[in-house]
Amino acid sequence: MTDLNNQVGYWNSKGAAKTFGHPVALPWLNGIDRRARVLDYGCGYGRLAGLLVQQGFENVEGVDVAPRLVSRAKNEQAGALFTVLTNPPQLDHQADSVDLVLLFAVLTCIPDDAGQRELVTELHRVLRPGGLIYVSDLCLQEDHRNRSRYERFAAKYGTYGIFETDDGAVCRHHTTDWLDHLFGDFHLVASREVAVETMNGRPARASQRLVATPQPGASRAGRDGTGDA
Known part of the structure; x- marks a missing residue:
């Protein structure tokens, strides 16, 4: 990935103090x-x-590009394994070896299309047939502040929804059409829209979806669906 899709300097400094929720x-x-x-990517x-781990999962691993965040995770969450990603999004996992991937507020930190596709392809590689990705990421917001910065940075980055934060990160909010396209090779199991707070404490809306890799012989119609929780 390019530095824009990694931003390890930010996540290992200012980003290390953020709260995710x-x-x-x-x-x-x-x-x-x-x-x-279970793999918690990012x-x-x-x-x-x-x-x-609190819910009883016995085999949970987290990976992240920022050594400071991984060090904190190791200190605070003794029941899981944590590893620093040195060449994201490449994983030291065999194909078809993971059952569930958590991908929470990660796409927003990978601004360009190619970087996001590369990540999803790698996650597809390591997931077993029928394996799941639980995605939670920020939609395009409708408030004036966000619309203004989408417009301000659209020419610079070539995509409406990419913007720079005041403290130096480059982030992206997404259309639901793009998320549908990005996970087009997966079956939709459940979806919902939820209220969240951004890493800077502002209210926002996020799209959450649970998607599955196809199983041999399984029909798409039999797996697709939506649900609430």
Whole structure:
């Protein structure tokens, strides 16, 4: 990935002090074996990994580009394994070896289309057939502040929705059409829109979806659906 899609300097300095709070629809995880192999990609300080350990998951790993965040995760969440990503999005995991991936507020930190596609392709590689990705990421916001900065940075980055934060990060908010396209090779299992706070404490709306890799012989119509929690 390019530096724009990594930004390790930001996440290892100012970003290391941020708080992340996207909610988890725990009923979406009810049918998953607690011995399943779970990967929290972009784990930050381990909030989600710790939550899943509390829910009884026994094999949870978090990966992140920022050594400071990973170090904090190791100190705060003893029940999970944490690793620094040295060549994101490449993972040291065999193909078809992961049952569930958490991808919370990660796409917003990977601004360009190619970087996001590369990540999703890598996650598809490591997921077993029928494996799940739980995605939570920020939609395009409708307030004046966000619309103004989308417009201000659209020419610079070539995509409406990419913007620079006041403290130096480059982020992206998404159309639902783009998210549908990005995960077009997966089956939609459940989806919802939720209220969240951004890493800078501002109210926002996020799209959450649970998607599955196809299983041999399974029909798309039989797997697709929507749900609430």
